[in-house]
Amino acid sequence: MAVETMSVEVAEASARGLVAIGAGLAVGMAGLATAIAQYGIGTAAVGATAENKDIFGLVLVLTVIPETIVIFGLVVALLLLF
Template sequence: MASGAETMAVEVAAQNLEAMAASAAGLKAIGAGLAVGLTGIGSGLGEMSIGAAAVGAVAEDKEMFGLALLFTVLPETIVIFGLVVALLLLFS
């Protein structure tokens, strides 16, 4: 009897551990998704204003293209930080 109860307890514990491991992996995936998603939204908002100004400047002076492009992609770095955080979460 006792050994049957012990086996059952071990099984339940094992199931709990599996469930915990699965939810930890799920939370990591959600964290990674949020890291990329939110930084993507932030970059988009930043690039909206810079991009509009850059297109306006280039429309008047073609020589500004290189500098305008550089300024437009500067907020992209935020997504890269988000991506690094996501990769660390998923593969560390």
């Protein structure tokens, strides 16, 4: 059985590719997690605002808190890429 060997260029290229996939997953999955978190909070926020308009500012802040998750993902992706 012949063993296929990989040239250095090909190995480097696939390593870069895997890093890119990893970075993509980090941002993508963190984004999905954020979406799931914001789904519940956003719905409750709309309900609460419908009853009491004064709390709009407060619930807006609460709704964007899960954005931190996607920022973590982004940071990981940037660290991977650079």
